[in-house]
Amino acid sequence: MPGVRLASSRGRWLLFTTVLGSGMVMLDSTVVNVALPRIGRDLHASLAALQWTVNAYLVTLAGLILLGGSLGDRYGRRKVFVLGVAAFAAASLLCGLAPTPGVLIAARAVQGVGGALLTPGSLALIQASFHPDDRGRAVGLWSGFGGIGAAVGPFLGGWLVSGPGWRWVFLLNVPLAVLCVPVALRHVPESAGRRAHGRFDVLGAVLGALALALLTYALIEARAGLLPVAVTGAAGLAAAVAFGYVETHRADPMLPPDIFAGRQFTAVNLVTVCVYAAFGGFFFLTALQLQVVAGYSPLAAGTALLPTTALMLLFSARSGALADRTGPRLPLTAGPLLCAAGTLLMLRVGQDADYPRDVLPALLVLGAGMVTLVAPLTATVLASVDTARAGLASGVNNAAARAAGLLAVAALPLLTGMGPQAYRSPTAFDAAYDRAMPLCAGALVLGAVLAFALVRRPAADRPRPECRTHGQVTAPPLEGEPPEGGRERRGGERADEG
Incomplete structure (x- = not known):
């Protein structure tokens, strides 16, 4: 022990x-x-x-x-x-x-x-x-x-x-x-886990990363020419199909397909993809918008973004406790809608933007939405699987969020018509940013619709989050495997007060 x-x-x-x-x-x-x-x-x-x-x-x-x-x-x-x-x-x-x-x-x-x-x-x-x-x-x-x-x-x-x-x-x-x-x-003492035997799914990991890389390349380099982009895009889809085939037929897959058999787990991961695609695109473009268009220094731009992460750090644990009482459906619906409102408020940020009037209100609304959404999302992911698969479920959810973010960063400049040097022109970048924010808001609204339609209150005896305090905006907090001997707890019990 x-x-x-x-x-x-x-x-x-x-x-x-x-x-x-x-x-x-x-x-x-x-x-x-x-x-x-x-x-x-x-x-x-x-x-x-x-x-x-x-x-x-x-x-x-x-x-x-x-x-x-x-x-x-x-x-x-x-x-x-x-x-x-x-x-x-x-x-x-x-x-x-x-x-x-x-x-x-x-x-x-x-x-x-x-x-x-x-x-x-x-x-x-x-x-x-x-x-x-x-x-x-x-x-x-x-x-x-x-x-x-x-x-x-x-x-x-x-x-x-x-x-x-x-x-x-x-x-x-x-x-x-x-x-x-x-x-x-x-x-630090050395330790090994319960999965210390069996084969590694190296092929699955390589195919998954290759699919992401090829699809990302096709999106980023779409203006380089039709043939190379079509070839890499097709290769990326083929790698994704091969990944699915390998995971379905391996004895010890990295991503067991049957984990998606549960409707709740699949639904929450679809919500995750929508909201973290929006967050990935938002934070990538907003850091540029504040400097390229609004004229902020890097220090001012970094400081300007603090409210969202500060709100999450201060209130994420309370949000998780509130969601325990209300169930996940309400926060997973209201949170993305608040984030969508904050994203649209960022349309006020242009040249010579005033921080208290134009930037801060949008980031406060966005941060309130993230506070409302992220802790319940993690709790619902864990509660949608058996205790023994809690760590796997969290890892899948974390990877899905990061993959959604990287695809959004690749796709948004293409969808909004940003040229290779757009970030050097305040006028061109501002126009593209104004086209990007509604797309981010649309992804968040889609996430809210999916949550309202598909997410239900989980059973009380399922795994609960241990990581309750966090300030990460790029991915949900990562939960580990339950320790040997079990991490099962009676409904409502917590491992910590975080």
């Missing part, structure tokens, strides 16, 4: 290193958008290169995050976590030194691989190492500190870009990793 106590020196070091490792990924998911205009200017990059700067990372992270958890179960969670931190740091160093957009994009893809290894491993280490009496509190602290990291990301990114330069957005990860790795090796 795991026996590390939270109050012990080893327990504090264990929590510190897992928070530090996962915090690098959470920070990176929010700071890069603010740096994009400066990256484009310094590297003479096109809009497509900026899209790939975001999406190369998301392709490998979304495609491999389920495999990352399985690798930890097989080879040891600490070992895979440390490997992920090292890979993330090495890729961050290369990002910071990148002389061309191509090198930056390749390094971002490697960053995503590191993130896929360390993100599930950090939570799994906590669940596998701490004494059962301390596990809930440790998970609550892990998710809370991670939420703080995600919340300060845009501000920190803006400060770095305005001060030392955009390269420090990536170089900052190197000293954090240098601190994290030796602490993990010295203080």
